[in-house]
Amino acid sequence: MLVCNHYMEVLMKSRQIQLGKVIIGGGAPVSIQSMCNTDTGDAETSLAQIERLAALGCDIIRLAVPDEAVLPAFQRICAQSPLPVVGDIHFDYRLALGALQAGADGIRINPGNIRDLEKVRLIAREAGRLGKVVRIGVNTGSLDPEIESRLGRTPEAMVESALSYCRIFEEEACTALKVSLKSSDLKMTVEAARRFAERSDLPLHLGVTEAGSMKNGILKSAIGIGSLLLQGIGDTIRVSLTAAPEEEVLAARQILQAVGARREGPEVVSCPTCGRTKIDLLPMVAAVEEELARLAAEGKHLPWRKIAVMGCCVNGPGEAKDADLGIAGGQGKGILFEHGNAICTLPENQLLDTLLQKIRQAAEEIF
Numbered sequence: 604m605l606v607c608n609h610y611m612e613v614l615m616k617s618r619q620i621q622l623g624k625v626i627i628g629g630g631a632p633v634s635i636q637s638m639c640n641t642d643t644g645d646a647e648t649s650l651a652q653i654e655r656l657a658a659l660g661c662d663i664i665r666l667a668v669p670d671e672a673v674l675p676a677f678q679r680i681c682a683q684s685p686l687p688v689v690g691d692i693h694f695d696y697r698l699a700l701g702a703l704q705a706g707a708d709g710i711r712i713n714p715g716n717i718r719d720l721e722k723v724r725l726i727a728r729e730a731g732r733l734g735k736v737v738r739i740g741v742n743t744g745s746l747d748p749e750i751e752s753r754l755g756r757t758p759e760a761m762v763e764s765a766l767s768y769c770r771i772f773e774e775e776a777c778t779a780l781k782v783s784l785k786s787s788d789l790k791m792t793v794e795a796a797r798r799f800a801e802r803s804d805l806p807l808h809l810g811v812t813e814a815g816s817m818k819n820g821i822l823k824s825a826i827g828i829g830s831l832l833l834q835g836i837g838d839t840i841r842v843s844l845t846a847a848p849e850e851e852v853l854a855a856r857q858i859l860q861a862v863g864a865r866r867e868g869p870e871v872v873s874c875p876t877c878g879r880t881k882i883d884l885l886p887m888v889a890a891v892e893e894e895l896a897r898l899a900a901e902g903k904h905l906p907w908r909k910i911a912v913m914g915c916c917v918n919g920p921g922e923a924k925d926a927d928l929g930i931a932g933g934q935g936k937g938i939l940f941e942h943g944n945a946i947c948t949l950p951e952n953q954l955l956d957t958l959l960q961k962i963r964q965a966a967e968e969i970f
């Protein structure tokens with residue numbers, strides 16, 4: 604896993620904290636989070652899902668702690684999870700204390716929905732005493748009332764609220780903090796994170812709340828999270844989707860790869876197709892992407908930057924000149940090329956298989 608220098612430089616500005624075995628901030632690789640959609644009270648099913656998510660590249664897992672009844676199972680999950688566990692707490696400070704005492708590596712709370720600041724201080728003291736991480740989650744629906752009356756529901760009010768909650772935690776010697784600022788308005792979410800990063804060195808958790816189903820959710824998250832990462836803002840991300848958490852992890856990986864924050868193997872580039880396309884390009888692109896995802900999941904990372912799957916030999920090799928390896932279609936045949944230069948001509952039905960074989964060979968040689 605490689606992190607480009609630009610990110611290293613910018614992220615050096617944020618404070619580094621440790622959540623279980625995962626380092627967050629201060630130039631550490633941007634970590635991927637997801638949330639179990641299992642019943643936390645069912646430890647076995649939850650652990651099985653965590654194992655699957657870990658295999659896909661998830662770094663940190665969060666589970667809902669909706670009531671005290673789930674705490675025994677939550678304790679078992681914390682003890683057996685291969686990933687650091689964060690307890691997701693709403694409203695009840697006793698659940699935050701229970702989750703910390705059950706062995707969570709961290710908790711996520713929104714002080715705005717716990718309301719009573721003395722209870723917030725109790726959580727801060729306990730987290731500080733145990734050396735656990737707290738994510739302070741601020742959203743436009745639960746701002747500090749005084750700040751909201753002064754500044755309205757604005758990015759500035761989100762930042763002010765987050766900073767005032769952080770001060771409370773730091774006063775209680777709880778310093779392993781990270782912050783998220785979310786609104787269902789994409790522009791407001793991005794603006795709030797940007798302003799917060801200007802005023803604080805605390806690591807930022809990025810995500811777009813209520814992002815939606817696969818298509819809309821990935822699009823909104825890619826714009827929101829991606830635009831911040833491109834500015835060097837953000838230390839850990841979650842792509843919230845109304846879909847299986849496995850999809851969230853895959854989408855997060857794609858976003859990190861697209862902005863160059865994490866490189867786990869070559870990027871697949873393909874042309875948009877046009878009237879010159881005489882081969883069935885779409886399944887070929889999907890097959891190459893699948894193969895690379897499979898190799899990445901096995902920890903086999905190719906040394907290449909780009910693999911190209913292009914529709915025609917006329918423009919394909921030239922347009923994808925920077926690809927380490929590629930194929931370009933023709934009428935019933937196609938070519939295999941390296942950095943724009945044809946290596947051989949193949950019948951169409953051998954084109955994809957030859958490319959996949961070359962990819963596997965390179966991965967085995969490296970491994």
Ligand code: SF4
Binds near residue numbers: 874875876880913915
């Ligand atoms: S590479 Fe060829 S098929 Fe693909 S869009 Fe360009 S001209 Fe069309």
